[in-house]
Amino acid sequence: MLAYLIRRLLYALPILIGVNVITFALFFVVNTPDDMARMQLGVKRVTPEAIEKWKAERGYDKPLFWNASAQGAKKLSDTIFFAKSVRMFALDFGRADDGRDIAREIGLRMGPSLAVAVPVFVLGLFAAISFALLLVYFRATYLDFAGVVLCVAMMSISGLFYIIGGQWLVSKVWHLVPISGYAEGLSAAKFVILPVIVSVLAGIGSSARWYRTIFLEEYTRDYVRTARAKGLAERFVLFRHVLRNALIPILTGAVVVIPTLFMGSLLIEAFFGIPGLGSYTIDAINAQDFAVVRAMVFIGSALYIVGLLLTDISYTLADPRIRLQ
Amino acid sequence: MKPVLLWSDALFFLLIAAAVGGALWASRIPQLRQSWRKVGESRTGMAAAVLLLAFLGVAVLDSLHYRERLPGEGENYAVEVRSALDALLAGLRTRTERTYSAPLATHSFAKESLDGEAGRDFPRLVHGGAHLGPDPAGRLTDLTARMIQGMGIGVLAWLALWLVAAPLRRAIPGLAWHAAFATLLLLCLSVGIVATLAQGYHVLGTDKVGQDVLYLTLKSIRTGLLIGTLTTLIMLPAAVALGLLAGYAGGWIDDVIQYLYTTLNSIPGVLLIAAAVLMMQVAIDTHPEWFATAAERADARLLALCAILGITSWTGLCRLLRGETLKLRELEYVQAARSLGVSHARILARHILPNVMHIVMIAIVMDFSGLVLAEAVLSYVGIGVDPNTISFGTMINTARMELAREPMVWWSLAAAFIFMFALVLAANLFADVVRDAFDPRAAR
Numbered sequence: 001m002l003a004y005l006i007r008r009l010l011y012a013l014p015i016l017i018g019v020n021v022i023t024f025a026l027f028f029v030v031n032t033p034d035d036m037a038r039m040q041l042g043v044k045r046v047t048p049e050a051i052e053k054w055k056a057e058r059g060y061d062k063p064l065f066w067n068a069s070a071q072g073a074k075k076l077s078d079t080i081f082f083a084k085s086v087r088m089f090a091l092d093f094g095r096a097d098d099g100r101d102i103a104r105e106i107g108l109r110m111g112p113s114l115a116v117a118v119p120v121f122v123l124g125l126f127a128a129i130s131f132a133l134l135l136v137y138f139r140a141t142y143l144d145f146a147g148v149v150l151c152v153a154m155m156s157i158s159g160l161f162y163i164i165g166g167q168w169l170v171s172k173v174w175h176l177v178p179i180s181g182y183a184e185g186l187s188a189a190k191f192v193i194l195p196v197i198v199s200v201l202a203g204i205g206s207s208a209r210w211y212r213t214i215f216l217e218e219y220t221r222d223y224v225r226t227a228r229a230k231g232l233a234e235r236f237v238l239f240r241h242v243l244r245n246a247l248i249p250i251l252t253g254a255v256v257v258i259p260t261l262f263m264g265s266l267l268i269e270a271f272f273g274i275p276g277l278g279s280y281t282i283d284a285i286n287a288q289d290f291a292v293v294r295a296m297v298f299i300g301s302a303l304y305i306v307g308l309l310l311t312d313i314s315y316t317l318a319d320p321r322i323r324l325q
Numbered sequence: 326m327k328p329v330l331l332w333s334d335a336l337f338f339l340l341i342a343a344a345v346g347g348a349l350w351a352s353r354i355p356q357l358r359q360s361w362r363k364v365g366e367s368r369t370g371m372a373a374a375v376l377l378l379a380f381l382g383v384a385v386l387d388s389l390h391y392r393e394r395l396p397g398e399g400e401n402y403a404v405e406v407r408s409a410l411d412a413l414l415a416g417l418r419t420r421t422e423r424t425y426s427a428p429l430a431t432h433s434f435a436k437e438s439l440d441g442e443a444g445r446d447f448p449r450l451v452h453g454g455a456h457l458g459p460d461p462a463g464r465l466t467d468l469t470a471r472m473i474q475g476m477g478i479g480v481l482a483w484l485a486l487w488l489v490a491a492p493l494r495r496a497i498p499g500l501a502w503h504a505a506f507a508t509l510l511l512l513c514l515s516v517g518i519v520a521t522l523a524q525g526y527h528v529l530g531t532d533k534v535g536q537d538v539l540y541l542t543l544k545s546i547r548t549g550l551l552i553g554t555l556t557t558l559i560m561l562p563a564a565v566a567l568g569l570l571a572g573y574a575g576g577w578i579d580d581v582i583q584y585l586y587t588t589l590n591s592i593p594g595v596l597l598i599a600a601a602v603l604m605m606q607v608a609i610d611t612h613p614e615w616f617a618t619a620a621e622r623a624d625a626r627l628l629a630l631c632a633i634l635g636i637t638s639w640t641g642l643c644r645l646l647r648g649e650t651l652k653l654r655e656l657e658y659v660q661a662a663r664s665l666g667v668s669h670a671r672i673l674a675r676h677i678l679p680n681v682m683h684i685v686m687i688a689i690v691m692d693f694s695g696l697v698l699a700e701a702v703l704s705y706v707g708i709g710v711d712p713n714t715i716s717f718g719t720m721i722n723t724a725r726m727e728l729a730r731e732p733m734v735w736w737s738l739a740a741a742f743i744f745m746f747a748l749v750l751a752a753n754l755f756a757d758v759v760r761d762a763f764d765p766r767a768a769r
Binding site: 152 | 584587588589590591592593595596597599600601603604607608611694698701702705706707708717721725728729733738742745746749750753754757
């Protein structure tokens with residue numbers, strides 16, 4: 001098991017390097033630092049000196065990959081690629097365009113992101129599985145059919161509708177919670193509750209339908225027939241046998257997103273004014289702050305790889321037949 | 326008049342041609358023909374297909390672009406690029422008001438101070454209900470009369486279509502024609518009513534700058550459909566080729582391809598799209614000389630968005646195809662072909678590709694609705710289509726603050742959401758039917 005984990009972690013390394021190369025290519029090769037400087041400075045103030053100054057301030061005045069004028073190991077390390085990309089492996093993200101330290105910002109903004117993302121994940125999973133179990137319990141009846149129709153209708157509605165509609169109904173018409181904003185500590189609850197409900201509602205259609213398919217597939221298995229034949233009540237068949245055996249496909253979808261919960265949700269955070277990582281990314285995108293976007297891409301991929309690893313481990317916990325070697 | 330072929334138009338028509346060609350090819354392969362027949366026998370499938378075809382028709386009309394000839398001497402053409410749909414809806418496009426007006430209203434939504442009168446009142450709309458004269462008392466009678474007239478036109482149009490399609494129904498019996506024509510009747514009725522009402526009113530109201538919302542929603546359809554289909558067109562060749570290759574060749578080729586898609590997959594999709602769109606924007610902004618007209622620039626941005634979405638979404642299909650090819654490679658008929666000395670390329674083309682087509686087919690239809698929804702979200706966040714391109718996302722984006730007004734303006738948002746809902750629901754239902762028909766596990 002340990003050997004397996006170590007090997008998987010080593011596999012992750014080339015993937016992270018690949019991610020780094022892709023983002024590097026996107027940010028520096030497709031558009032040279034000169035283009036970025038021109039974009040940032042605006043049309044009016046573009047002079048060669050201003051561009052040089054902008055690049056020097058942000059450390060973009062080096063060669064891309066190979067610094068021929070430097071000495072020894074500096075030939076490799078005194079380049080944009082090394083300074084901007086390789087140092088991310090040491091979690092050194094540098095500074096945003098407004099001069100703030102990105103790593104510190106990320107630490108500050110993780111809390112609000114998690115305050116929304118964790119309840120969404122837990123409640124969403126619980127709600128979708130419960131709804132799917134309900135549909136499966138009443139399978140092949142009109143109730144099941146109506147439930148599936150509801151699911152398809154719900155997943156055909158744009159996520160924007162849930163957000164705008166929820167804000168309008170709950171905050172503007174009913175005056176139950178503030179429309180947007182955030183507060184520290186326990187008072188965060190009144191800001192968090194609406195985004196959580198909205199996200200769960202927006203996601204339940206597709207996930208409940210998917211879980212229903214998984215459960216129904218388990219229902220065709222022989223062990224279910226055996227369980228019924230020996231006289232087990234339907235609820236025991238459902239919870240003890242079907243639910244437990246359906247855990248593997250459910251785990252595949254669910255565990256992989258756990259680490260990425262840190263990243264928050266771009267849309268929800270932007271709409272509800274929650275100062276998390278998602279809104280940080282959106283602000284960076286709108287302000288064209290490349291350093292922040294690059295850091296978020298790197299963290300996101302690293303977390304995704306951790307998620308894949310966690311998925312594998314959770315398999316062994318859910319199904320003793322699976323051994324990692 | 327000078328026809329203009331934008332890149333996206335060309336690709337869209339290429340896609341339609343490919344779809345028609347693919348349909349002809351599929352009709353020669355018995356198992357695919359049988360699966361499509363199953364789609365046709367499903368009532369939901371036929372109803373959804375009719376609705377999708379209607380949307381497609383609007384998109385095709387909106388893809389026939391041209392530039393109008395300016396009056397006067399010489400070969401001078403207008404800067405604006407218009408489409409056949411614009412020409413068809415010229416009335417809607419040109420009859421603009423000053424600002425917001427509610428659906429079917431005769432008076433403006435906001436009070437203004439009128440000339441020569443004390444106090445403020447709702448000014449009369451320039452075009453909405455203009456035929457009623459200064460006193461719009463007969464609005465309700467007029468609306469009812471127009472609705473009845475519209476229904477009559479709708480029924481007549483439906484009857485005509487029904488008669489025209491009669492040979493088709495006789496040629497392919499057993500399909501769910503009833504469901505198709507019931508949907509068509511509903512469609513004809515609503516189009517008839519809306520079209521008659523639109524002659525004299527703003528059926529869905531007007532937006533902040535007085536543009537007709539119905540016109541905007543109809544124009545949005547093309548953007549949504551284009552994103553949903555062109556993305557697939559762009560990603561499909563790569564996904565199919567790499568997936569088959571990885572599964573069939575194995576060894577280091579498999580490793581490289583797997584590495585490629587795991588890496589792309591591990592970058593959070595939204596961030597990759599955001600980064601790529603950001604970079605593309607810089608490229609487009611720093612090279613204004615690449616594009617002759619604003620339409621071309623918006624079009625390039627739309628295509629680039631499709632390409633970026635394609636890059637982020639081909640990995641799933643590629644992995645599925647690799648897995649299926651791995652399985653097929655070991656089957657007896659492939660082994661037999663190999664021992665008979667059939668070349669690898671021929672095995673892939675003749676024996677493996679037709680047997681993974683159902684996965685491709687399912688992936689295309691399943692991805693479509695997700696992409697249409699994604700466009701709205703991305704445009705809303707500011708990393709979608711060009712802000713001047715009319716799309717559901719940009720419509721929602723401009724209308725975002727309207728619910729907070731007092732009294733609120735709901736019609737732009739409602740129109741965008743309802744049209745998007747209809748499109749995505751039809752696509753989802755159709756995708757379900759296609760999956761049921763093509764998935765061998767679901768069969769029988």
